Amino acid sequence: MFRTVLTDRLQSAFTSAGILLPEGFVPTVGIASDTRFGDYQSNAAMTLAKQLKTNPRALAQQIVDKLEVSDLCEKVSIDGPGFLNFTLGGKALAQHLSLILKDDQAGVPKVSAPKRIVVDFSAPNIAKPMHVGHIRSTFIGDCLARVARLVGHTVITDNHIGDWGTQFGMILHGWKTILDHAALEKDPIQELVRVYKAINAETKTDPAVLDTCRQELVKLQQGNANNLEIWKQCVALSLDQLQTIYGKLDVHFDHYLGESYYNDKLAPLVESLQSSGIAELSEGAICVFFREVPELAEKPCLIRKSDGGFLYATTDLATIDYRIQEWQADEIWYVVGAPQELHFRQLFQVSKKRGQTVAMQHVAFGSILGQDGKMFKTRSGESVGLIEVLDEACERARAVVEEREGLTNDEKDQIATIIGIGAVKYAELSQHRMTDYKFSWDKMLALQGNTAPYLINAYVRTRSIFRKLEDNVELTQELVISEPAERALAMKLAQFAEASHDVLADHRPNLLASYLYELADTYHSFYEACPVLRAEGAVRNTRLTLCQTTSKVLKTGLGLLGIRTTERM
């Protein structure tokens, strides 16, 4: 990765120039914001000059005199108030392209200190259909897991299913009184939802029903055999259906350890927290106070209700224990919505009090809003099912594919699925995770502009050239990059490494999405400006190599977003 190599060289130059770096000062090199000046740039001289109270340009000159980058750069210049601008040489670029081509991970270097990272995402509820609200956690989590794996971390994905909520009181009561077994067989989730909604409505008008539901729940929690059996059936039926969706989405988990998995660990956990003095009795409930943290001083974390029941935080604490003990987790990433920020702050504080050193990160994201700009609530009745969105996306893609020639119906179906699902994923991942956005069919399913089909089309264009190519052409490493469009593409390709690593710095898939969009855009421009097959000799060879490299980076990059590619469209 050029950025780190140049940073290292810069560091050495400081040393050779005899410049003592102040505590905490790290020279940085970044991708140039304006390519007129160069490919990479550094503001280290300006930043340091401020601290040392010297002239930035003179300091820059001192550094450049000691800088050894002749193997990488054809030019290093000092511009403006003291920017260092690096222009890569053709040979270094060509070498990097050839690395991308032969490397298993397309030139993305591994981290020097790999970690064991648990990624907790998706977490749908049992007996409820997945809706558009699940899109964010599922796609962001899946993408982060893929990127973390690529850069060398050991990643454990865990779907912390909501399989033990209070909603089971209603489902149990409904199962026993109004369940339609034929309907259950046909579409389990739909029937369970119907039952849940019907009973939920009854509880609003009839307090006796509510009471019955509570009793059913207590019986379940106390281990009543019949209720437990019904619960198991619900879980099994729901998991089946979830697996189907995840299969369609190409999202996979190493574990499905739902809330229920931790049931028997909760009582001893609360006891130990109490006996160690971390938790205390307050207003009948057991909670952990954070009197030493001003912002949390009046916001205790409840771990046991006054009626003896356990809570969200209790299960999460038990889950942390498990992940540390069984999986030796160094880090845990929770891909959960921003409204739960307080919950996680409390959770992390409790963990800290217990002396746990695992690094925990709440990867928060904004809300998908309804057309009214309010939260997209499940019970509002307006929520759109995830399946419906995916089906609609594939149908729209299919309508476009239909007009293409030379494809069989089966191929058209497959292509439409890849594009449809890719479009939905890209709509999410190309967005900053903290931004709230209104759900819109058109936005989610757009096939034009900055969308998955645009990127996939760029990939298809790289492939079609090779299909037309006679025989096997030996791609040499001697590249002749002369046209601006060629050089722009080569530079873009080299930056895949930086883009991939940037995703993990702040858990931001959209940085990779915009990189890939820029790459596709650069390729499309190159494609118009530089004929490949009609060119000859070294020029043709160079262009073929650029196409081949683009092909690999697009496929790998889209793969990191969880988006599949197709050879034709």
Added chain:
RNA sequence: GCGCCCGUAGCUCAGUGGAUAGAGCACCGGAUUUCUAAUCCGAUGGUCGCAGGUUCGAAUCCUGCCGGGCGCGCCA
């Protein structure tokens, strides 16, 4: 009341200390008997919510204000 997040082009959004703030959509003008146009080239469009401050340099950092969203003990 306190805490967190957000406010950038008509719309949807990138950009979190660097050089002239960028895309997509929409609108307007061009390019095609194609290495498959789901494409390309160009034009129009912005006191980056407001006001101060720090800095050689601020959409970006700090303070205050305005507007919107979310959260703040027995749901998850």
